[in-house]
Amino acid sequence: xxxxxxxxxxxxxxxxxxxxxxxxxxxxxxxxxxxxxxxxxxxxxxxxxxxxxxxxxxxxxxxxxxxxxxxxxxxxxxxxxxxxxxxxxxxxxxxxxxxxxxxxxxxxxxxxxxxxxxxxxxxxxxxxxxxxxxxxxxxxxxxxxxxxxxxxxxxxxxxxxxxxxxxxxxxxxxxxxxxxxxxxxxxxxxxxxxxxxxxxxxxxxxxxxxxxxxxxxxxxxxxxxxxxxxxxxxxxxxxxxxxxxxxxxxxxxxxxxxxxxxxxxxxxxxxxxxxxxxxxxxxxxxxxxxxxxxxxxxxxxxxxxxxxxxxxxxxxxxxxxxxxxxxxxxxxxxxxxxxxx
Amino acid sequence: xxxxxxxxxxxxxxxxxxxxxxxxxxxxxxxxxxxxxxxxxxxxxxxxxxxxxxxxxxxxxxxxxxxxxxxxxxxxxxxxxxxxxxxxxxxxxxxxxxxxxxxxxxxxxxxxxxxxxxxxxxxxxxxxxxxxxxxxxxxxxxxxxxxxxxxxxxxxxxxxxxxxxxxxxxxxxxxxxxxxxxxxxxxxxxxxxxxxxxxxxxxxxxxxxxxxxxxxxxxxxxxxxxxxxxxxxxxxxxxxxxxxxxxxxxxxxxxxxxxxxxxxxxxxxxxxxxxxxxxxxxxxxxxxxxxxxxxxxxxxxxxxxxxxxxxxxxxx
Numbered sequence: 001x002x003x004x005x006x007x008x009x010x011x012x013x014x015x016x017x018x019x020x021x022x023x024x025x026x027x028x029x030x031x032x033x034x035x036x037x038x039x040x041x042x043x044x045x046x047x048x049x050x051x052x053x054x055x056x057x058x059x060x061x062x063x064x065x066x067x068x069x070x071x072x073x074x075x076x077x078x079x080x081x082x083x084x085x086x087x088x089x090x091x092x093x094x095x096x097x098x099x100x101x102x103x104x105x106x107x108x109x110x111x112x113x114x115x116x117x118x119x120x121x122x123x124x125x126x127x128x129x130x131x132x133x134x135x136x137x138x139x140x141x142x143x144x145x146x147x148x149x150x151x152x153x154x155x156x157x158x159x160x161x162x163x164x165x166x167x168x169x170x171x172x173x174x175x176x177x178x179x180x181x182x183x184x185x186x187x188x189x190x191x192x193x194x195x196x197x198x199x200x201x202x203x204x205x206x207x208x209x210x211x212x213x214x215x216x217x218x219x220x221x222x223x224x225x226x227x228x229x230x231x232x233x234x235x236x237x238x239x240x241x242x243x244x245x246x247x248x249x250x251x252x253x254x255x256x257x258x259x260x261x262x263x264x265x266x267x268x269x270x271x272x273x274x275x276x277x278x279x280x281x282x283x284x285x286x287x288x289x290x291x292x293x294x295x296x297x298x299x300x301x302x303x304x305x306x307x308x309x310x311x312x313x314x315x316x317x318x319x320x321x322x323x324x325x326x327x328x329x330x331x332x333x334x335x336x337x338x339x340x341x
Numbered sequence: 342x343x344x345x346x347x348x349x350x351x352x353x354x355x356x357x358x359x360x361x362x363x364x365x366x367x368x369x370x371x372x373x374x375x376x377x378x379x380x381x382x383x384x385x386x387x388x389x390x391x392x393x394x395x396x397x398x399x400x401x402x403x404x405x406x407x408x409x410x411x412x413x414x415x416x417x418x419x420x421x422x423x424x425x426x427x428x429x430x431x432x433x434x435x436x437x438x439x440x441x442x443x444x445x446x447x448x449x450x451x452x453x454x455x456x457x458x459x460x461x462x463x464x465x466x467x468x469x470x471x472x473x474x475x476x477x478x479x480x481x482x483x484x485x486x487x488x489x490x491x492x493x494x495x496x497x498x499x500x501x502x503x504x505x506x507x508x509x510x511x512x513x514x515x516x517x518x519x520x521x522x523x524x525x526x527x528x529x530x531x532x533x534x535x536x537x538x539x540x541x542x543x544x545x546x547x548x549x550x551x552x553x554x555x556x557x558x559x560x561x562x563x564x565x566x567x568x569x570x571x572x573x574x575x576x577x578x579x580x581x582x583x584x585x586x587x588x589x590x591x592x593x594x595x596x597x598x599x600x601x602x603x604x605x606x607x608x609x610x611x612x613x614x615x616x617x618x619x620x621x622x623x624x625x626x627x628x629x630x631x632x633x634x635x636x637x638x639x640x641x642x643x644x645x646x647x648x649x650x651x652x653x654x655x656x657x
Binding site: 140 | 588
């Protein structure tokens with residue numbers, strides 16, 4: 001039993017440590033390193049002043065994840081961007097959990113026939129990839145009609161959409177969990193003994209629901225990160241897209257716009273560098289790897305919380321009863337009826 | 342059992358269709374689509390260069406929304422002459438979307454088929470280990486499962502380019518050219534990604550079955566492990582596995598989009614991605630194109646499964 005706790009806690013600890021150190025490094029970066037940074041070098045010389053490389057530099061000791069076109073180290077960019085990406089995914093996951101808890105509770109109060117129909121309605125989400133749905137709802141504000149919305153809308157609106165999009169499915173999930181808990185024997189007993197709604201919830205339901213919601217929160221952080229990575233590939237990045245006129249096509253005369261991230265937010269890094277994927281693969285691999293590592297950390301926390309070993313352990317656990325042998329002696333017995341002699 | 346009657350199935354179909362309609366017209370609810378598209382047309386026709394004076398907010402246009410839903414329904418039933426706007430011209434949706442749909446679905450179904458095979462093989466391999474030694478393969482699976490799909494796709498693409506650079510040998514096509522679309526690698530990726538996920542589900546179902554009494558009894562009668570795995574456990578796990586099949590399907594659709602973008606394949610999902618912002622009815626139409634055939638398949642499979650499992654361990 002001890003070992004099982006150890007391994008699950010270890011997973012949670014590793015994941016948390018990774019995320020916390022990444023976030024704190026990112027925060028510190030914003031305050032300390034950013035200020036006294038020299039403009040990046042586009043050319044790299046060796047000790048004899050011989051030119052050895054032109055930006056973008058491939059991964060090396062000086063540039064652990066390579067550098068971008070201007071010679072900025074990707075490692076530093078990713079550290080800098082971590083606070084935006086992870087922070088936003090935490091906000092989104094939190095919003096999703098709160099909303100789906102409220103929605104789930106509301107659905108739970110509704111009759112079951114109604115819920116069946118709601119379930120059928122939300123089945124449409126099984127045929128709609130979330131990425132496409134969020135893209136269609138966010139792109140008009142951030143990309144297609146970007147001229148007519150102000151910066152506040154461009155930042156807050158996508159977050160709200162990302163929260164709302166998953167609400168139906170998650171609410172159904174919470175509702176099912178609530179249904180399972182309220183059907184337990186001790187809840188029914190408590191109800192029969194006259195417990196009111198609030199008491200039931202506080203004493204019997206929330207202890208079971210809280211770990212589920214915590215797990216859901218962690219899983220949703222992972223989901224939000226995946227959506228960010230996908231949206232980055234679709235040219236959307238949360239936290240503001242800046243569209244700049246880059247060039248004009250000589251043949252057709254069409255203006256070529258490129259979208260820039262205003263921060264070093266990871267999905268922005270993906271979308272800015274996607275066109276360099278083939279000539280300079282590290283430029284896209286760096287932010288994607290950052291996503292992969294963050295998602296891995298989040299998932300290991302979720303895996304640890306879920307406790308997959310529990311099932312396995314309880315199956316093989318053999319309970320050994322210690323046999324206590326106490327010698328039986330004559331004075332342990334007593335005659336009920338004392339025979340008077 | 343009432344989830345499988347004809348009336349129930351019909352209601353399910355109807356409600357999901359309504360919900361698809363509601364989802365598909367959402368842009369009309371939230372944005373002043375007509376005005377915005379007009380502005381975009383002016384920009385495309387170069388009658389407007391300066392957009393600084395334009396300002397808009399998020400709106401709730403219920404009237405436009407219901408109107409667009411009504412128009413989409415009309416479009417769906419009349420069909421045929423639907424058009425979409427792209428860079429100043431209107432083009433007909435239909436033969437084009439249909440061809441792309443067939444192309445992408447071929448990728449998807451082949452991927453699903455090979456993925457299922459791969460998942461079964463992997464699950465059998467893991468199941469041949471005794472319970473003690475399953476930890477390592479499970480950790481590897483967990484690791485693979487946690488990696489986002491675009492990471493895996495990019496790694497595969499870049500490693501193929503890398504081998505090409507080193508050896509001059511292009512093992513497989515990795516991007517669309519005039520000669521045609523790449524075939525082998527996309528199908529490989531589309532089978533690998535869901536295979537990892539399906540393997541997880543199968544393994545859970547298999548282990549659940551493995552601990553049941555009839556399996557122990559079969560072992561004690563001296564049947565071989567392969568026999569028990571294939572004849573007893575596989576058959577009984579299918580039901581549990583199928584209950585998760587929809588989520589696998591959703592997963593695969595998302596993978597398909599990422600794959601088409603990274604491999605530069607002009608497919609169904611990229612078409613939806615490129616055009617459905619300006620033409621939300623494309624989203625609705627394509628959702629129906631995916632929904633109707635797969636809903637039929639799911640329903641048929643569900644009915645046959647229920648006929649072959651009459652005892653009804655179907656409450657899962």
